[in-house]
Amino acid sequence: MTRYGMVVDLFRCVACNTCTIACKTKNGTPKGVMWRRVVQGETGEYPQAQRSWASIGCMQCQNTPCLKVCPTGATYIRPDGIVLVNYDTCIGCRYCIAACPYDARTYLQTIEGYFPEQGLTSNETIKYAAFQSGTVTKCTFCSDKIDAGVKAGLTPGVDMDATPACVNACPTNALIFGDLDDPNSTISKTVRSERAEQLLPELGTNPTVYYIPPTKGNQVEVEPS
Amino acid sequence: MALESLPWGIYIACDIFLGGAAGGAFVVGAVQDLRGKSRQVAKFAAFVAIAAVVFQLVSLFLDLGQPLRALNAFDRPTGSVMSFGTWTISAFAIIAIVYVSFFFARFPWSKSNGGRKLFAVLGIIVGFMLMLYTGVLLGANFARPLWTQALLPLLFTASGVSTGIALVQAAPRLMSRKSGPDLAEETKGLESVNLILLGVQSLTVILMVINLSNSTSDASQSISTWLTGYLSLDFWAGYVAIGLAIPILLYVGVLIAWRNNSKSSALGIALAGILIPIGGFLLRYITLGAGLNIDFLQSIGVVTQTVVSFGPTNTELLYTAGLFITLAIVYVIGAFVLLGSRSRSSGVTTREVTSHDSGSLRP
Numbered sequence: 140m141t142r143y144g145m146v147v148d149l150f151r152c153v154a155c156n157t158c159t160i161a162c163k164t165k166n167g168t169p170k171g172v173m174w175r176r177v178v179q180g181e182t183g184e185y186p187q188a189q190r191s192w193a194s195i196g197c198m199q200c201q202n203t204p205c206l207k208v209c210p211t212g213a214t215y216i217r218p219d220g221i222v223l224v225n226y227d228t229c230i231g232c233r234y235c236i237a238a239c240p241y242d243a244r245t246y247l248q249t250i251e252g253y254f255p256e257q258g259l260t261s262n263e264t265i266k267y268a269a270f271q272s273g274t275v276t277k278c279t280f281c282s283d284k285i286d287a288g289v290k291a292g293l294t295p296g297v298d299m300d301a302t303p304a305c306v307n308a309c310p311t312n313a314l315i316f317g318d319l320d321d322p323n324s325t326i327s328k329t330v331r332s333e334r335a336e337q338l339l340p341e342l343g344t345n346p347t348v349y350y351i352p353p354t355k356g357n358q359v360e361v362e363p364s
Numbered sequence: 365m366a367l368e369s370l371p372w373g374i375y376i377a378c379d380i381f382l383g384g385a386a387g388g389a390f391v392v393g394a395v396q397d398l399r400g401k402s403r404q405v406a407k408f409a410a411f412v413a414i415a416a417v418v419f420q421l422v423s424l425f426l427d428l429g430q431p432l433r434a435l436n437a438f439d440r441p442t443g444s445v446m447s448f449g450t451w452t453i454s455a456f457a458i459i460a461i462v463y464v465s466f467f468f469a470r471f472p473w474s475k476s477n478g479g480r481k482l483f484a485v486l487g488i489i490v491g492f493m494l495m496l497y498t499g500v501l502l503g504a505n506f507a508r509p510l511w512t513q514a515l516l517p518l519l520f521t522a523s524g525v526s527t528g529i530a531l532v533q534a535a536p537r538l539m540s541r542k543s544g545p546d547l548a549e550e551t552k553g554l555e556s557v558n559l560i561l562l563g564v565q566s567l568t569v570i571l572m573v574i575n576l577s578n579s580t581s582d583a584s585q586s587i588s589t590w591l592t593g594y595l596s597l598d599f600w601a602g603y604v605a606i607g608l609a610i611p612i613l614l615y616v617g618v619l620i621a622w623r624n625n626s627k628s629s630a631l632g633i634a635l636a637g638i639l640i641p642i643g644g645f646l647l648r649y650i651t652l653g654a655g656l657n658i659d660f661l662q663s664i665g666v667v668t669q670t671v672v673s674f675g676p677t678n679t680e681l682l683y684t685a686g687l688f689i690t691l692a693i694v695y696v697i698g699a700f701v702l703l704g705s706r707s708r709s710s711g712v713t714t715r716e717v718t719s720h721d722s723g724s725l726r727p
């Protein structure tokens with residue numbers, strides 16, 4: 140079996156938003172939709188003030204809350220673990236947005252261009268054809284790219300032509316993609332060696348996206364003398 | 365971190381409020397019917413329920429991003445609570461319409477008492493399902509601490525029946541008459557039931573506030589939007605004062621001080637009939653507004669800023685105002701047609717409506 144997953148190494152992530160832009164370039168999501176994005180915040184007070192950030196997107200849960208609440212079956216999960224939305228059957232009730240614990244879904248009320256004064260640009264016209272207003276969208280793990288790549292005999296996570304755009308673009312290699320069911324894949328080894336965590340494991344959603352906490356380097360190992 | 369914008373707004377607040385009102389009104393009327401009370405009150409209650417459920421469907425429909433595909437929710441049933449809900453709402457609407465048809469002599473089955481009572485019982489069951497559904501719908505979103513409170517469906521059901529009583533009692537009480545069955549007499553006792561329901565609601569809200577305040581930081585954050593946050597005005601002035609405290613005082617006044625003054629008690633009940641639905645609507649609205657997501661990045665040491673935008677747009681406000689005005693007009697017309705004039709099927713002798721029943725009727 141194949142189960143595609145991702146590791147987000149927040150120790151390496153520098154919040155540069157290259158993943159955000161790579162996703163928008165590859166998938167051409169309309170204005171206001173960001174399947175992958177970097178959230179930021181501050182914590183503590185001077186002199187202990189800190190910035191923190193994380194690159195987030197769909198967690199591709201294997202026990203999928205959004206799928207369970209969908210009244211039309213528009214949300215579905217593929218055998219390889221990728222959760223997708225069929226825009227043709229989605230009625231835009233937004234129940235899935237309410238159910239998602241990870242803020243991964245976006246309601247596309249109207250399709251607008253980024254330059255309203257000149258209408259849609261030629262790139263927008265081509266890319267937006269894949270979307271429908273009044274439906275809910277989410278990260279697809281670039282499933283079209285994976286499918287094409289696998290068909291051509293490539294390995295997702297190894298060959299760039301079969302790997303999600305955000306992973307290819309990350310300048311610090313903070314994003315790792317691959318098959319979680321293959322114990323020898325880079326991602327499986329990373330999850331094991333770095334003790335990568337799922338988010339909100341107590342909810343039992345079993346995401347295939349794992350996180351390496353940003354505090355990894357702060358843990359000082361005390362050698363016994 | 366909370367959502368940048370909450371998924372549901374005022375259309376869904378209208379939807380789940382009207383679901384509660386429809387279920388509540390039908391249950392109250394049908395129970396009165398089964399108890400052998402005035403059939404005119406039961407007919408009026410079922411009419412109110414049908415009006416509410418029709419506008420519930422309209423609100424639901426308008427909320428959808430792709431309303432023309434609404435049938436997908438019927439022909440592609442899934443295990444979703446919403447699939448269950450679409451069937452419940454439809455079944456309820458059909459049962460209520462069939463039930464009302466028993467009151468009109470032109471239908472050949474109108475003589476059948478057993479049939480009418482069967483549909484009354486069916487409607488009570490589905491009515492309760494409808495009221496509970498509006499709470500269970502929110503509860504299925506298990507990452508939202510306020511919505512997953514087990515007491516929420518009960519609170520919504522108590523509020524639904526309370527709204528039902530308020531609506532079913534107001535018009536007959538104002539239109540009480542001396543000849544024929546005394547409609548005021550027929551709906552007597554409901555104010556005590558409603559007083560209990562308002563007490564149950566107050567207790568439930570207090571328990572929920574205590575529960576959530578002493579829970580995780582996400583839960584206390586979501587309840588603080590009610591107590592001190594951006595929904596505090598709607599909560600304190602709207603739900604607590606208009607929806608609970610003033611109606612409780614009015615009912616206490618009706619039961620104790622104005623017992624022998626039919627005019628004061630009728631006005632008190634009519635006023636409660638306006639305030640309780642407003643409070644019920646605001647309860648749904650603030651519940652939707654406080655449904656914050658839990659902080660999913662906290663466990664790995666990432667703290668992000670809370671950004672929430674929740675509030676009606678001008679179109680939504682216009683729709684809500686229009687909805688309530690339309691419902692008020694439908695309610696007043698229904699009250700005059702069904703309660704004020706001579707009814708064909710029941711053959712009740714009626715007299716002209718008294719002067720104080722105009723204008724003050726609003727759901």
